[in-house]
Amino acid sequence: MGRDRLLWLLLAILLGGLLILALNHEQGEVAGLSLDQFGSLIYLAPLGLVVGAGILTMARRSLGETLSAIAFWLMLVAVLAVGYTYRDPLQRVAERVIGQLVPGYVIAVPGAGNVVEVARGADGDFAVRVGLNGATVPMLLDTGASSVVLTQEAAQAAGIALDRLKYDVAVDTANGRTRAAAVTLDRVSIGSIVEYKVPALVAPAGMLRTPLLGMSFLSRLDGFEVRGDRLVLRGPGETKTR
Known part of the structure; x- marks a missing residue:
């Protein structure tokens, strides 16, 4: 999977997950999961995708390409880790955006x-x-x-x-x-x-x-x-x- 395509996929998962969280915060759950559980899933799923794609990519490349790929995947993991740490503020930002777009x-x-x-x-x-x-x-x-x-x-x-x-x-x-x-x-x-x-x-x-x-x-x-x-x-x- 190309890097650009993977980045867009990860971004879509994160933004889509935050949107679902914001829309369901009044109900207190999403598909039977608590908001905290679903919030964790939003970040763990992309993390698993990153790890799997990284292993597959490194197995197909030379040493130099592998080192470059490792740096790229570590950067993505770091970004996801930061996103997971600040998931609550990010959810509140999403709620405020939706609050402006959805009457009531x-x-x-x-x-x-x-x-x-x-x-x-x-x-x-x-x-x-x-x-x-x-x-x-x-x-x-x-x-x-x-x-x-x-x-x-x-x-x-x-x-x-x-x-x-x-x-x-x-x-x-x-x-x-x-x-x-x-x-x-x-x-x-x-x-x-x-x-x-x-x-x-x-x-x-x-x-x-x-x-x-x-x-x-x-x-x-x-x-x-x-x-x-x-x-x-x-x-x-x-x-x-x-």
């Missing part, structure tokens, strides 16, 4: 405890990827909404039986007064922030385009603020249980 992508703030960030969307709003009873639903941050408000589609994704809802809660909307159905979400999560038994409302069909992340969830946080183009959410200091 949640980024964990390193060293800050239970704190996450979300980049502002191109439309100026903060769309947040929220876990509702295990389903990931894009929601719009709305501090003016007293409650989390779901569309019919979001409620269905969260496992709520729509045919059992009672629309008996009067609410005021931009289109006037209507009635919504009161529900309780078993689990609401944004990255590492998790809250249980969160009151919410389900809007009638056609009344709401995007689910709203309102104060029935936000008021449970230790705090939230907007810093430039980033929304910072601070979860409770201690991990909650049911």
Whole structure:
């Protein structure tokens, strides 16, 4: 295998692995492996490829070419070793890049405890990827909404039986007064922030385009603020249980 081709292959493996890690950091695992295990695999696989290719190459060359090849393979091993050592910072860089490209992508703030960030969307709003009873639903941050408000589609994704809802809660909307159905979400999560038994409302069909992340969830946080183009959410200091 040519050196240039091998270098591109190694780069593709590393970048692809970091991308997979970043996209799956909310789930906490990749294909049944923990993030740490998968991160180790990203660097061990290229290392094995380098060692195998190096042995094969040296077996086919003269002494001078072999010494040159040894220097080349040692350099690659050193690069991979450095990459493995700094895999966590590299993963965080990948997460920040994805956070700018993917609306609502949640980024964990390193060293800050239970704190996450979300980049502002191109439309100026903060769309947040929220876990509702295990389903990931894009929601719009709305501090003016007293409650989390779901569309019919979001409620269905969260496992709520729509045919059992009672629309008996009067609410005021931009289109006037209507009635919504009161529900309780078993689990609401944004990255590492998790809250249980969160009151919410389900809007009638056609009344709401995007689910709203309102104060029935936000008021449970230790705090939230907007810093430039980033929304910072601070979860409770201690991990909650049911």
